[in-house]
Amino acid sequence: MTAPSADARSVAPPRLDGHPDGEARSASAAVRWGGLVVVTAALLAAWQILPSGVQGDGSSVPKLDAVLKALGPSGEWGEYLRALRTTLGEAFFGLLIGFVAGVVLGVLLGESRILRQGFYPYAVALQALPPIALAPIFVIWFGLGMESKIGLVGAATLFPILVSTMAGVAETDRGRIEMATAFGASRSQIRLKIVFPGLVVPIFSGLEISVVLSFLAAIAGELISANAGVGVILQVYQRDFRLAEEFAVLVILVAVGLALALLVRLARHFVLERMPNE
Amino acid sequence: MSKVTPAPDRVRRREPAAARRPLGTGLAARAAFLLLPPVVVGVVGVLLIQLVISRFEISGVVIPKPTDVFEVMRSEIFMEQIGESTWQTWKATLIGFVLGAGSGVVLGTLMAESRLVRFVLYPYVVAFQSLPKIALAPVCVLWLGFGLTMKFSFAAMLAFFPAVIATLAALSTVPRTRLEMATAFCASPRQRFFRVSLPSAMPGIVSGLEISMAFALIGAIVGEFVAPSAGGLGQLLLTYSEAINVAAEFSVLVVLMVLGVLQNKILFGVVRAGTERFFESSR
Numbered sequence: 001m002t003a004p005s006a007d008a009r010s011v012a013p014p015r016l017d018g019h020p021d022g023e024a025r026s027a028s029a030a031v032r033w034g035g036l037v038v039v040t041a042a043l044l045a046a047w048q049i050l051p052s053g054v055q056g057d058g059s060s061v062p063k064l065d066a067v068l069k070a071l072g073p074s075g076e077w078g079e080y081l082r083a084l085r086t087t088l089g090e091a092f093f094g095l096l097i098g099f100v101a102g103v104v105l106g107v108l109l110g111e112s113r114i115l116r117q118g119f120y121p122y123a124v125a126l127q128a129l130p131p132i133a134l135a136p137i138f139v140i141w142f143g144l145g146m147e148s149k150i151g152l153v154g155a156a157t158l159f160p161i162l163v164s165t166m167a168g169v170a171e172t173d174r175g176r177i178e179m180a181t182a183f184g185a186s187r188s189q190i191r192l193k194i195v196f197p198g199l200v201v202p203i204f205s206g207l208e209i210s211v212v213l214s215f216l217a218a219i220a221g222e223l224i225s226a227n228a229g230v231g232v233i234l235q236v237y238q239r240d241f242r243l244a245e246e247f248a249v250l251v252i253l254v255a256v257g258l259a260l261a262l263l264v265r266l267a268r269h270f271v272l273e274r275m276p277n278e
Numbered sequence: 279m280s281k282v283t284p285a286p287d288r289v290r291r292r293e294p295a296a297a298r299r300p301l302g303t304g305l306a307a308r309a310a311f312l313l314l315p316p317v318v319v320g321v322v323g324v325l326l327i328q329l330v331i332s333r334f335e336i337s338g339v340v341i342p343k344p345t346d347v348f349e350v351m352r353s354e355i356f357m358e359q360i361g362e363s364t365w366q367t368w369k370a371t372l373i374g375f376v377l378g379a380g381s382g383v384v385l386g387t388l389m390a391e392s393r394l395v396r397f398v399l400y401p402y403v404v405a406f407q408s409l410p411k412i413a414l415a416p417v418c419v420l421w422l423g424f425g426l427t428m429k430f431s432f433a434a435m436l437a438f439f440p441a442v443i444a445t446l447a448a449l450s451t452v453p454r455t456r457l458e459m460a461t462a463f464c465a466s467p468r469q470r471f472f473r474v475s476l477p478s479a480m481p482g483i484v485s486g487l488e489i490s491m492a493f494a495l496i497g498a499i500v501g502e503f504v505a506p507s508a509g510g511l512g513q514l515l516l517t518y519s520e521a522i523n524v525a526a527e528f529s530v531l532v533v534l535m536v537l538g539v540l541q542n543k544i545l546f547g548v549v550r551a552g553t554e555r556f557f558e559s560s561r
Contacts, residue, residue, distance in 0.1 A: 031394065032397040125539055128492075130499055133512070134531070137528075140522060246416070246417060250413060
């Protein structure tokens with residue numbers, strides 16, 4: 001690195017080109033969109049052609065047109081939607097429980113040093129336990145219905161919210177609290193005007209993780225034992241070799257997952273917009 | 279560089295304080311201060327649960343007594359089963375982690391370094407990320423059967439995406455000024471990547487790998503739940519669940535928790551310290 005060798009000099013210019021602003025934008029945009037279209041077309045074509053090529057046990061990957069047909073108006077939409085309603089209901093009520101418990105416990109642990117010291121190691125240990133592993137116990141406790149999945153979702157979503165809320169309380173600007181104290185604010189005023197508004201952003205970042213987790217935990221719980229829901233129809237389709245329907249459900253799940261993520265973003269935007277400015 | 283200079287200063291400042299009070303009591307006091315609350319909470323909690331269960335005669339199916347759980351954990355059959363199952367699960371976790379997170383880091387690097395690759399693959403990564411990947415478990419069983427292959431493949435798939443996202447994020451937030459300085463010093467692209475980008479991105483990548491490892495464990499267990507003959511801790515949990523042996527289930531959960539803490543906190547604490555040390559020279 002001491003003296004610029006001929007080799008280094010010859011390499012330097014393209015690197016400057018690779019720099020974010022170095023390229024001519026219009027040309028590279030065309031290349032990128034072209035690349036995206038070509039790759040997508042190739043993938044879709046492969047999906048249509050290849051499964052028939054390995055027809056030996058061809059049922060193992062459904063062809064694209066079969067999946068599209070299962071997604072079309074002649075698909076099993078009644079079944080899909082019923083399953084989705086069950087799963088989303090479980091995810092929603094479980095998330096509600098996890099959210100309320102997570103925020104309350106997070107505030108408690110964040111505000112009290114002694115509680116934090118006493119309970120935080122256990123929170124860390126419990127968080128290291130994969131929440132899915134609790135599913136069989138929730139089935140014993142609450143049976144095969146929605147309740148066991150709601151419990152599982154609650155347990156799975158609790159910790160991300162608890163941890164981010166606690167971190168939010170701990171990271172409250174000390175200077176602002178001191179200033180408020182100097183102006184004679186009471187403890188409850190400090191909480192309402194300084195600590196709690198500062199929690200909105202961290203709680204939303206915990207919520208973003210938890211929403212994804214809630215959907216995942218509901219499906220995982222259904223895969224293990226349930227009488228209705230997405231996890232159940234996924235297993236039924238697999239057992240009956242109805243893979244077109246199976247893949248159709250997976251495509252629907254992608255759409256629902258995207259919609260959920262978008263919903264949290266919108267909610268965050270909406271809430272932050274409405275918050276009083278500092 | 280800035281890390282080297284203050285060191286002698288720090289040592290000098292610490293000396294009088296150490297001379298004032300004996301080192302032993304200071305350490306012991308601090309350790310006691312840190313350890314006392316969790317120990318008190320643990321002991322009181324366990325005693326309270328035990329008392330409440332025996333006082334109100336709550337059935338062992340609802341919550342097993344802590345003493346019952348201890349008894350199960352001490353029994354020889356359990357020890358035998360748990361050792362074998364833990365190894366089964368962790369083997370799948372580890373293979374899955376290495377395959378999934380390894381390819382994830384490679385793909386994340388490609389995406390961070392090439393705008394074309396990033397632009398083309400990003401929609402797919404986002405789509406796959408929003409799919410609850412647990413839902414692929416039945417298909418994985420169909421394609422790969424009930425054995426170890428299915429378990430570690432599923433674990434690898436869960437471990438893959440956090441590694442991609444973390445690597446991409448860490449490499450694309452390397453401070454511009456450092457890259458520009460490397461360019462100004464005529465570093466080759468390779469030097470720029472290995473001497474500047476990678477060391478700066480390493481903490482972010484390691485945190486991503488930590489998440490990947492946790493997901494790999496989840497993947498292995500879900501694989502064992504879904505494939506009825508895969509063995510491992512998931513299988514053990516289901517077996518005990520069918521026998522409604524809740525005390526044994528709790529014992530498995532305790533083991534799983536210890537495994538989780540060991541791999542997520544202890545192992546990654548070591549890995550983190552190691553990478554920091556390794557890359558310190560080039561930082």
